[in-house]
Amino acid sequence: MVTHNTDFLRERNEASTREILLAVVLPGALAALGLGIASHAPDGGVVFYVATFAVAAVYFLTWACFRTSRPLFDTSRLGKDVVRGLVIGMALLALFLAGALLVRFIPFLSEPVHALLDNARYGALWVTILTTAINGIGEEVYFRRIAFDRLPGTWLARAVMSLVLYIAVTAAMGVPLLALAAIAVGVAASYEARRTGSLVSPCVLHLSWSLSMLLILPHLI
Known part of the structure; x- marks a missing residue:
């Protein structure tokens, strides 16, 4: 009987490990690859947009395959969560725009940002806005729900691991400031996801920050 129970626990752990590999590690690697190609x-160009849309597809396909019964969005407190997300997103925006005024004098940091923003300058702006928005929501669904729910440990341990994964995937773009942004946005979004039990506030703060940065930052750097 002891042997049987041990075998059962081993099989359950192996299944859990397989799920982590399929739902967390593999999508994260594919997303990093897509962002690396885009960078x-x-x-x-077409390659940039195809690669970034492909990354969003990875996030949403992973959610479709590994989603649970827990809803992504709680509409019962929609108004409050939208306001919370907007306020936090604008606070992050103010912080990063203030930093941008200093970063423009540091070539090591500003030049990769210039290269990233060239997609907004020379590409179709509406497509850039669309892919930024879709990827922003996809990141919240993947990092704050799918990856977080399947990583082991306490809430804090899972939050840290999902944040490290978020930073690692974002770093594939080769823009140092995006890694810093991933920390700020990731910490705020993780807190909001836990506090509200929903992804409304995380998505709103992510979109309000990222879209505003996309439209305003080219005029500062």
Whole structure:
């Protein structure tokens, strides 16, 4: 009987490990690959947009395959969560725009940002806005729900691991400031996801920050 129970626990752990590999590690690696391709693509070109949309597809397909009964969005407190997300997103925006005024004098940090923003300058702006928005929501669904729910440990341990994964995937773009942004956005979004039990506030703060940065930052750097 002891042997049988041990075998059962081993099989359950192995299944859990397989699920982590399929739902967390593999999608994260594919997303990093897609972002790496996008970062080396011609500015505003087809390859950039195909790669970034492919990354979003990875996030949403992973959710479709590994989603649970827990809903992504709680509409019962929609208004409050939208306001919370917007306020936090605008606070992050103010912080990063203030930092941008200093970063423009540091070539090591500003030049990769220039290269990333060239997609907005030379590509179709509406497509850039669309892919930024879709990827922002996809990141919240994947990192704050799918990856977080399947990683082992306490809430804090899972939050840290999902944040490290978020930073690692974002770093594939080769833009140092995006890694810093991933920390700020990731910490705020993780807190909001736990506090509200929903992804409304995380998505709103992510979109309000990222879309505002996309439209305003090219005029500062």
